[in-house]
Amino acid sequence: MKAIKLIACLLLLSSQSQIANACSYYPYGEDIRFSLFSPNISDEMDLEALFYSATYLNQYSFDQLRGPNENIDEWYSYLDGAFEKVVIDELIYKSSYNKPSPKLNANQFYNFLKKEENVALKEYLLFAKKIEHLLYTDYWDTKTAEDIANSKIALEIAVNQSQAAKTEWLKLRYAYQGVVLAYYLKADKRVISIYDNEIAPLKSESIIAKWSLFYKANNIDDKYERYRLWAIIFEKSRTKNEYIFKRFPTGEAEVAEILEHCQSNEEKAAVYGILAFKNPARAYDQIVKMVDLNPKTSLLNLLLVREINKMEDWYYTDRYTGYGRAVQSYWYGSEDDIRFKFIDEKNFEADKKYLTKIKRWATNISTEKTTTNKGLWFTSLAYMSFMLDDAAGVNFYSNKANKYDSDKVIKAELKTIELLSFVKFNPVVDTDYQDELYEKLDEIKLYKNELYNYDRFRGQIMMAISRKYLEHNNVVMAALFETKVDGGTQELYQDWDSQTYQAFNLLNQNAQSSDMDAFFELWNKKEKTNLETYLLDGLEPFEWRFTDLWGTTYLREDNLEMALKIYETIPDSVWQVTNHDYHYYYQQELNANPFETRFSSSAMSEDRTSSYTKPEFVRKLIDIKKEAETNTKDRAYNYMLLGNAYYNMTYNGNSWYYTEYAWSTSDGNQYYAVNHRYRNSGQNTNYVTGDRAKKYYKLAEETSKNPEFSAFCYRLQFKCLTLRTSFAQEKHALSKYKERFIDKYPKFVIDLNGCDRFGYYFSKWKDA
């Protein structure tokens, strides 16, 4: 036992060097990426994979059509808009020859093909359907000999049909089928010959011609010529762009060679366009070069959106989700932390400068005659103005954008900007404001089918609003909006079990008692606004948890009377729970004696003989305080008990559950807890400094009449200081304290350095 105590004491004396590593993993990339500029706003759904993503390619799929929009659009025009695009998609892409869609009989396009005059079209589609199963590469290359033989037959039929067809529409499409069949048969020369002899002479602008050119390009030996053709295809069509994106080189020498091979400025512009897409950093230079060479390039609109999405990511993701630098608890207070903070601020300024530059450039482009979709450009400018905190700019460009008859995605984005600006630039929350905000939130719902990844988008709107309120020090509104953050984005206050409960997490980390007063004032308000009703919806089952937190904010602030008053409103049964109904197993966790004098630095309690519920504990604390202040008998002892109680509520204590709801080793050794996590909360610094405990141990030392007990109480103050220095960079304070110990209690220093004799010194309270 002695040996154990000795080890414990050594740990106690050296605990400032105790290192607790933060968890190595934290969410990143798309799990946390923040974006409120809907990437589908440039109407480029065929380029969905190339929408900006924190990872290499965008994985989310939003497109309602299974087939490429560009081909369905061509069919739509060819059929004079007689059938909706979904109807065309149903027949061409959702039905196979062997497994026709069950909806086919009701498909108008299908029935249209049954008419005599449409037989040629029907024959073509039947042919395409019949060979569909041959046009794929099996993962394991298990094509049968029969498949190969059939492919060869089909190839000849396709070429013959192309030559025999009476319309360019069918000639092109049959020839295209021939090209693809030859490609999968690995008949390289045949691919090229069909393209050159059957497709090129048609001089078609159809995307089918571009797709055919793609297969030809892939069979060309001269790689630079292949890259040149890829660049043309990338700009003129969309379906093969992901393939090209993955394989297009970016090396300086190779790009120079490709540009040498280009035969026009348009082709060079397309090369720069691909490079801009491949650029995960600032692509301004490449975009500008592209536009200089080809002001009419079709790639510009999406590239603008991509740049905005990048800047949003760099600007907001870490700050709003609490991850990235913000979560680096391990570093807080260290020299690294100071360095990282400096770097972060410097990068933020650089990003802001870039945003300003893009906005200036976009302002110029938006006035050009060649600019298509001006509604998009003005909406982009409005959003960039929002990012730059320019309220006048938001109004100016939103008004301009609203003058255009834009599609619903742009309208949805404008509504989003309007909502975000309303919160950002109007921090005062009165009834009128609330009504208007509620209306604006409601309006966004109307665009559920237009906004990209709507659930995530809406969740991020709520997060942005919540964070804005937090910036405005309106913790209550921040917490209530936090209950609406959903949609899959991982963030600091996220609760996996209950989204509504996220309010608790935010309040726990940020609220002081005055915030909790306001929270419950709102909770109990009889005439709630629509917004308040909406925000409080779903919180009812958590009433006692929030009430516990309310009382705890007072306990953190050492306002014991108010804490007790609030705790006493909670039914006794709550404190007796042995399940997970109320945040934690109260009875199970509050099972140590909080007044115990602890001789080691371990958080484990040595005394399980007495335990107290929260109200019992606070009541007892009040009683002991009163006793110590009014009665000289056992005064030093009572002060020591108070010191024990406050110490046991710290990070190192056996009853930290009285003031905290979670404990992490990553809190250890970090000034983080003082400077960051608890900076706004009523917890203040006591949890990690033990200052209150130290105050009472000092009073115990000063009021003790027994020098041995005084020395012991001085030693307990040292324990508090050790806790403090394990978080703060105040190592020198410990050595000063040790020096004073020698001066003050020279007789007892050696005894109290180790802990073998702690029991003896403790027992002297009776003489104190």
Add this chain to the structure above:
Amino acid sequence: MACGKNTVEKSVYHWETEFDLTAEEEAFLEKEEIQTVYTKFFDITLDSEMRAMPVAKVNFLTAPQQEIVPVVYIITDVFKALDSNAIQNLVANVYEQLQTLNPQDDFSEIQIDCDWMASIKDKYFYFLTELKSKIGETMLSCTIRLYQYKYPNLAGVPPVDKGVLMYYNMGELLSYSETNSILNNEIGEQYLGFGEYPIPLDFALPNFSWTLLYQYGEMKRILLSIDAHDLNDTTLFQQQASGYYLVKKDTLLDGVFLRSGSELRHETCSENELIRAANLLSPEKNQNHTTLLFYDLKPNLVNESDKINRVFAAFK
């Protein structure tokens, strides 16, 4: 240790998708009398419908002069997703695929690389058993990680003809305080000396390098394309006392956006550490004829013939 004359053979892994050896690489193989090149033929992963599929298939652009042993890397999720029927199909597909890709007449050995754990052990071992019955006399080998080696009772012993102990990637890749996650003998030696492994073993040592990108003290990604030469560019990087290279300005390098203030840790395998590793591994040999493999056949290996030979000598 088995009785008889103990011999050690030198070999290398080839892990690129294009088998396109340079003249220097061919000369290196010849000079070092390397008879066998363990060549990764493909990886097996899952598609969106949880079907096993081969990716990154090797493409032989030059005809190999040495014997080729195909290696197939399988991600563990494959065995989490597949049932026994699907595993049987996988065995057939793997076998067919190897035949299709094989540039030579036959194989004397096939190697499977999978970082199996207890939860998928049964399925993985079933796969190996089925594959072995399919390939008959051809030797089946598989890779063995250090923890599988130390804890055969927990991890199981794979039903193969022999294993190859991978003595690399043992450090804490994510840790800012790590100095070398590729080769860390302090960690490595904790896994050695626990008795003879139940099946014959070959050994694999690293001789590669990579650069790790850290932002705000957190590891962001592995950069294979940034080498020591790139890091010597003082306009972009500043070497610090900690050994990290500080990114001086926002930079796009090889498709990676390096933010100002980020830090890069270049990890490589020094001769001293490799020799120490060889000394540590040598007593673990358990067969008469052992192969020592180096990962992997790349320019740095070719240029370090002397170093490789000294490591090899230490292992013999």
